[in-house]
Amino acid sequence: MLNKKKKYNIAVIGATGLVGNSLLEILFARKFPIHQLHAVASNKSIGTKVKFGETLVETQSIESFDFNNIDIAFFSAGSDVSDKYVPLAAKSNCVVIDNTSRFRYEDNIPLIIPEVNAHEIKNYKDTNIIANPNCSTIQMLVALKPIHDRYEIKDIVVSTYQAVSGSGRKGMMELSNQIDSFVNGKEINNNVYPTQIAFNVIPFVDSYHDNNYTKEEMKMIWETKKILSKKINVNPTAVRVPVMIGHSESITIETKKEINIEDVIQDYINCEGLTLMDDVDNIVFPTARSEGSGTDNVYVGRIRKSLSNNNVLNIWVVADNVRKGAALNSIQIAEKLIEEI
Template identity: 50%
Template sequence: MGYRVVVVGATGNVGREMLNILAERQFPVDEIAAVASPRSTGDVIDFGDSGQELKVRNIEHFDFAGWDIALFAAGSAASKAYAPGAAAAGCTVIDNSSLFRMDPDVPLIVPEVNAHAIDGYRAKNIIANPNCSTAQMVVALKPLHDFARIKRVVVATYQSVSGAGKSGMDELFEQSRNIFVGDSAESKTFTKQIAFNVIPHIDAFLDDGSTKEEWKMVVETKKILDPKIKVTATCVRVPVFVGHSEAINIEFENEISAKDAQRILREAPGVMLVDKREDGGYVTPVEAVGEYATYVSRVREDPTVDNGLSLWCVSDNLRKGAALNAVQIAELLGRRHLQKAA
């Protein structure tokens, strides 16, 4: 016996990936509904490679009663409008927006890191999916934290345009094409030209000079992993279509060597260590596309601090950073609470 599952925002980048991953991982589905805004109502989309086609339903008229799980990938406005009602109707919401992440009554879950925290989901019947950059980082940090206790993290991100949705991907493509033929590279989605450029600005600026994306990495890491960890982030948009990368510097309370870290990461859940100290002996975003793993490379000791390490971390942001993590949360929810095994 399986579940009745709703994917909200099913026509977007993340929603489509959710459908793909539900099919790939053979999530026990008895019935699945693709739901989106009125402008997509009636569109037909594929349920992964299963051959099943889904007709998109209108979120404004959808009744969540009787459905088991709703995966929301439609942004904060839609989550604010419809997620509480879905949860109240008895459908457990797994929300990919930032809306509920810092709500103390809503668990913020990365299954490889803090699976136990899901037990608090009944307070609001809502579970939050973290920011894409936070998700991959904490997967890499968790096993190292367990071994040597992390004091401080300094991270610089290299985030792909797919993190800004289809419009971001279209803008990179169009600007690149226009530059090659000598046309103007107009910016609409991003604040500056993204083609052949990098932009140190993701989301709104805050009073202290940081951006909201950087703030998310700080507060979400504390909530998911350990409130005592100090985090500072610089988040940068780069001209890559899919796949976020991070240069992470870590200071530990206890001694840890690069060899210790490599050994630990080699066995860590969700991590794939690719760390050959030779040309090409590391993973780049292109190679991470379509993969489940969080890849770690370039593990080395930082001699400028006691007990310091630096590493390179890459993952498919549409997967582990969003859709995959949401499906993994649904799997965890089923194992620990719903218990409708296929």
């Protein structure tokens, strides 16, 4: 259990990775009250220096790291690392905020999006673990929370357009290399994705579950039910697109009550962590290139009711999957955590 302090000892596990770098950048930019900062990584990255503001911090090995003096640990080094080391950290009286899927579906571990269910953060005390949802789930539920509060959502149909950064640096490198090969007339090779990602759209993210949905799609189903409501039906199709950073989603929802567009727009204007971009006259809407990279909010546009059902609404949602979809959401959890001590 975390005690109130002026400043906290922080560990970032997976500090050399894409999300780890973003965690360090955002912790510094938001002036999180840090006493000591520890950058932790695998053995192959020992001694690598990572930036924290203008300071270079040398990485330490996860295998020998002592969590006893750490107040909050951010884990972003993959599910296998979390499976092995998160319980050790939690037993050391360190609060863990885990960015992997390892602990998301355990009943006694809160799964948190601060704009949606911050009130559940307090439930960490049984385990000292808080789980960060999947990137696609985070932006979708930030956009759907005000609608659910007013109209009660019954069904969600969502198609994602997910950037290659969702696969880490290796995904970004594969797209870059394939574009270079295409432009220069060279053979295109694929290692990260099952087929060429450059100039292509792949309706497959992660791996297949035994019901022919992908694991990415099942994450959105399980997490929505845990965070928003068990009664909501979620029908997702997860798609990888040749964009570096920024996930986009086309979402259709059906509610129990008739929807009033003016009320939806006003709710979005007042919604924490969300920016409304929906100007039909001037053709303004969010895109991954403009609003999905280097930004902190979730962006919503293309708001329109169904032409045949007054209880159905269509929206377009964009967010930075590395920041709001991972690093920023984790830090916002930590900020809420220390506020409420």
